[in-house]
Amino acid sequence: MQMPWTRCKRWHKKVTIIMPTEPASTASQAVRGVFATETTTSVGFGATKRRVKQTVYVYAEEAEDGMMACRSLSSEFIPQGNKRMVSREELLKSFVPAPHIYLSKVLPAMAALEQAVDSAERCRKEGHLFSAEFEFKHSLRLDENHIRASFGLGLTYLDRGDPDNAHIVFRKLSRLEGLSNPDYKHLFNEFGIKLRRNGMYPQALGHYGKALRLSPDDEHLLYNLARALFEKGRLRAALRFLDKALTISPNFPEALEFRRRITDMLTMTIIDDTELSSGSASPKGTSPEKP
Secondary structure, three states: OOOOOOOOOOOOOOOOOOOOOOOOOOOOOOOEEEEEEEEEEEEOOHHHOEEEEEEEEEEEEEOOOOOEEEEEEOOOOOEEEEEEEEOHHHHHHHOEEOHHHHHHHHHHHHHHHHHHHHHHHHHHHOOOHHHHHHHHHHHHHHOOOOHHHHHHHHHHHHHOOOHHHHHHHHHHHOOOOOOOOHHHHHHHHHHHHHHHHOOOHHHHHHHHHHHHHHOOOOHHHHHHHHHHHHHOOOHHHHHHHHHHHHHHOOOOHHHHHHHHHHHHHHHHHHHHHHHHHHOOOOOOOOOOOOO
16 A cells, blocks of 8 residues: 555644654664554445545654655555655654554564564474475565565575575565665575575675675675685686685685685696697697607
């Protein structure tokens, strides 16, 4: 349901104090909660036509810049759809706080959704992949843009050896909002690892890149990105990212060993190229000429 920003004709004037709909422990804590408005629509035709009042709810959460990110509520009272950014003044011009809906409906529904995703993740980690798929899909029916559930479903497909469906989830993830939260760094990293192990190197590089944008000084992410580049045959690029990882953590043992291995391979390549250009090596498939 679209939020009726233009159809709302009036605001209840008796509300004179702007109250957060969730108790704040500090004055700087972001405001979040449910806001309501009444709309009037006409139903029926002719003699049966009548006007019906309907209450519309939105979930709003204050962003860092002070704007309010608003989403509609599903029939299960779970925030859904894309966010619409409005000022607090614009929100309160059309809507009034509805703390009773937030506390009695939305909070329990959101908590139940997170518990369902937690249960799905446990199933996946324990190897119960079909149960995990069922639970993740159930969670996504409640909130189709749930980030953890989307990642979890993609990982489940990769664990099952189903890269085609995983690729569909990957494309959906690339369009989701809210992926700039640093808390999702480990999800990008884990998805990148699974993609690399399944030979999906471009997708793996894309996820590692997103994780690095959230945490550019994470030496383990840099190391994992180097591994994906190496397996794609981009040795010099892999070496550059290993050097960055070792700048951050000079005693990173796996990175040191991996760097030595790549350096040796590049050295051998240079030697082979030098021998070919000087004529001291034989063409492929022939034996070297004896003196």
